Amino acid sequence: MRNPRTPIRLAGITALLLSSAVTAQPVPSAAELAQQGNDPAWAITRDLTTEIGPRMPGTESEAAARRWATRRLQAMGFANVREEAFDMPVWVRGAEEAWLTGPLVPQKLAITALGNSASTGAKGIEGEIAYFESFDALAAAPAASVKGKIVFIDHQMKPAQDGSGYGYYGRGRFSGPNVAAQKGAIAIVIRSIGTDSHRNPHTGVTNFDAGVKPIPAGAISNPDADQLVRQWRRAQPVRSDEAALLTMKLILTPQNLGIRKSGNVIAEVPGSDRGASPVIIACHLDSWDLGTGAIDDAAGCGIITAAANHVMTAGQPRRTIRILWAGAEEVGVFGGKAYFERHGEQKHAVALESDFGADRVWRIDFKLPDSAKPLADRLTAAVAPFGVVRGRQPASGGADIGALVAAGVPTIDLAQDGTRYFDLHHTPDDTLDKIDPVQLRQNVAVWSATLAILANSSDAELP
C-alpha cells in the first residue's frame, strides 16, 4: 500500500532564512535580497499558471505564454528581451478513455495518452492484455506473446531524493511503446511513471524509431494499474491449456498537427565587461497540458529569474547573465536544440538549469574546468548556510542546456529534493497549490548566492 508521504519539515529552513536575514549590511547581497521583501519567483509561478495555465508545445497557449513572458521580463527591467522562433512537429491530445471489459464487470480506468501516441480512431480498439512486470521483461519476450495484443507494463516507480529512478523505471514510457510496436502489439498501456497513488495518470513523451509504425500508447494511474493487476490474477486459467483472458477497450484520439511555430524567450542582465562570456541560466516555458505546469516548470522559470533579478538589484555583475525560458522542452527539447543551433558557437562561461520542481536545493554538483577548483570551493561555502551539501558526482546539467554541456560548456547542478516530485510530474495535479513558498524561496536564495559568484567570476576561472 502507498500512503501520502509526510511533507518535508521546513522548520530548519525557515530558521536558516531568518538567521541569515538579521545580518543586515549597508548594501544587501543578492542572496540577502532573496530572503527579504519581494518574492518574484512566487509571483511568476502564480501568475503564469493562473493567467496562462497549460502551455502545450507548439499551441496557441504556448504562444500566449511567450507574449506573457516577454511582457513580464521587460517589466522586471531585464535587457534584450526577445522571442527566438523555431519550427517543430506538434502533437495534441484527443479523447482518452479505457475500460477493463472482461472477464469481470466492466470498469473504467483513468488513462492518458503518451506524447506521440497514435490514435485508436474514435471507435477505439479492444484486445487481450499481454502482461509484463517490467520493460526488461517486454524486451526479452518473443514477438508471438505480444502480437495482436495490448501490452501492459506493470513496473512501479519508487521515489528517491535525487530522482534517480526516473531513467530506470522511465524506460517503460520512453522505449516500451517502440518495442511493443516492433513486436506487433496493437497498443500499449503502462503503469504511470509516478510515485503517488491518485487516479491521475502521468503523461510524458515517447518516441518510435524511424520505420516503426506508432501504436496507441497510454498510461494508467497507479490505483488503476493495481486494479488491472488484481483482475489479471483472477483471470489466470485453472488449466494450463486455457488462455488467460483479461480484455481492455481503449479510445485514444490524439492528432499530429504537422510543423508549427514555437519559440524561446530570452532576457539578459548586461554585464559590465562586454568581453566576458555570459552565464546562461535556463528553465522551460512550455508544460504538459493536464495540469498548469507549476512544478514543471513555471517554478524553475520563477527561480532562475528571481535570482537574476536579485543579482541585478545588488549591483551590475561583470558577466552578462542570459535567461533562457526554453520552448517545447517536454516533447523533445526543441527549444534547447534551437538555442544551441543559433548560439552554440558563442562562448558560454557556465550553464545552469532549474527543472525539477520547487522543493528545496539539498546538493550542489560541479562539472567545471580544473581552473575553477577555488571557485567551486567558494560556491560550496556560499550555499552551505542554506543546508546545501557538496555531492561527489559530476553535474549533469539539464535538458535545455544539454547541447551546450555536451559541447563542453561547464555546468553546475543545484539539485532539488525530488522525493515527491514524481507524485505530481506530468499529471493534472501539477498545480500551484503544490508549491511550498518557503522551499521555493530557499531555491531562490541558493540560486542568488551561486549566480552572484558565477557572474562575477574571472576569465581565469571560467572560459
Added chain:
Amino acid sequence: MRNPRTPIRLAGITALLLSSAVTAQPVPSAAELAQQGNDPAWAITRDLTTEIGPRMPGTESEAAARRWATRRLQAMGFANVREEAFDMPVWVRGAEEAWLTGPLVPQKLAITALGNSASTGAKGIEGEIAYFESFDALAAAPAASVKGKIVFIDHQMKPAQDGSGYGYYGRGRFSGPNVAAQKGAIAIVIRSIGTDSHRNPHTGVTNFDAGVKPIPAGAISNPDADQLVRQWRRAQPVRSDEAALLTMKLILTPQNLGIRKSGNVIAEVPGSDRGASPVIIACHLDSWDLGTGAIDDAAGCGIITAAANHVMTAGQPRRTIRILWAGAEEVGVFGGKAYFERHGEQKHAVALESDFGADRVWRIDFKLPDSAKPLADRLTAAVAPFGVVRGRQPASGGADIGALVAAGVPTIDLAQDGTRYFDLHHTPDDTLDKIDPVQLRQNVAVWSATLAILANSSDAELP
C-alpha cells in the same frame, strides 16, 4: 496551501493488537479471532472493489454487486441470505467538462456533476460567474445578483477527526443548487466538499424542492476552485461602474432513467433465543461511480460482516445478528427506508452502522435506554484496550439505520477517525489502495468485542 497530511501513526495500534493476541485462551473470543488469521473484512473490501468496482444505485453494476454479495454471504456460512427489492428513481452521469473561458486564456477545469443535477444539453451553456464565499452568502443574496448567471460557492471544508464539518460545509452541495435555482441561476458550480488538494472533484447528491426546476449542478476540485478564485480576483473591475466578468462554459449531460429496481441484501447469524429481538448491523453496498467505493462503503460491509463472522465462530449468540448491506444509500437512503417500511414494526434490540471509511475507531458513543447503563460500561471497558474512548454526546447511528433510530431503536456509534476521510469521499480516489489493513483490522476487533456483548445482552438491558 494544502499539503498531503501525515498518515496516522499505527505503531500503538499494532502493539495493542499484538499484546492482546498473546493472551491465549482455550476458546478464543470474537475479538481475539479478529486479531488472528483470517481477515474477512480485507477480503470483502478487496474482492468487491476488484470484481464489481463502482456500484451506482439502481444500475446493473449494483445488481451485480447484490448477486456477488449473496454468493459471498452464503459462502461465509450466514443464514437467511436474501435480496429484498425496492423501486427507486435512477440518475446517471453523462459527459462532464468545464472551462474558464474569459477574460484570460481558456482553461479546462476538473468537474463532476452532483447527483440529481439537470443537463446542460450536449452543447453546454456559457455564462458569467456569480461568486459567493459561502452557502450563507448565497442564501442572503438578492435574486438579481444571481439571475441568469452561474453561481459559484467557494467555501473550503476543513478536516476534523469526527467529520463534524460535513454538515456545515456540505450545505453548499445539499442545498446550494436548490437556492441558486430558486434565485434564477442558470447553473451552479461549487468548490468540492472535500479536504484534499488533488484534481479529483467530489460528487454527492443534491436535492431540489418540489416545484423548483433543477439546474445543472457540479463540483470542481479544490485546485480548480483555487484557480477560479485567482482568476476572479484578476477579473475585478477597476472602476465601480464596470462589471466583473469571469465566464465559464459548462457541459454536464446526466440523465434521469426513471424508476428502476434496487435492493438490500440481508444475512443472519441466528440466535439461540428465538424470542429475543435481533441486533442489526448495517453498511451500504452501493457506491458513487467515480471510484470503486472502497472506503465508502465496501470497508463498512467488510467490517460489520467480519465482526458477525467472528462472533458466529466464537459460539452461537443469544440474539440473532442481522446484517444489512443496504442498497442505494448515496442518492437518498432508499435501502434504509425500504428496510424500515418492511421491518420497522419488528422489535430491534440495537442498531449500529459502519459508513465512515476504514480508519481506526477512536470513540464510542451511546444512545441506549436507562436499563443499559451497566451494558454501556461493559462495552466501554471492552473497547478500551483497542484505544477507544467513551464520548460525551449521544450516538447518532447512521443513514441506513436512521429510520430505525428515529423510531426509537437504541444505537451505538463506533466512531472512526475521519481526519482524511474527506480527502477521498465521493472522488475517483476512493480505491482499495487507500485502505490501511492495520486500521481496518482494528475496526473489526472493536466491532467484534462490541457485537459479542450486544448479541449476548439480556432482555432486561435492551428491548
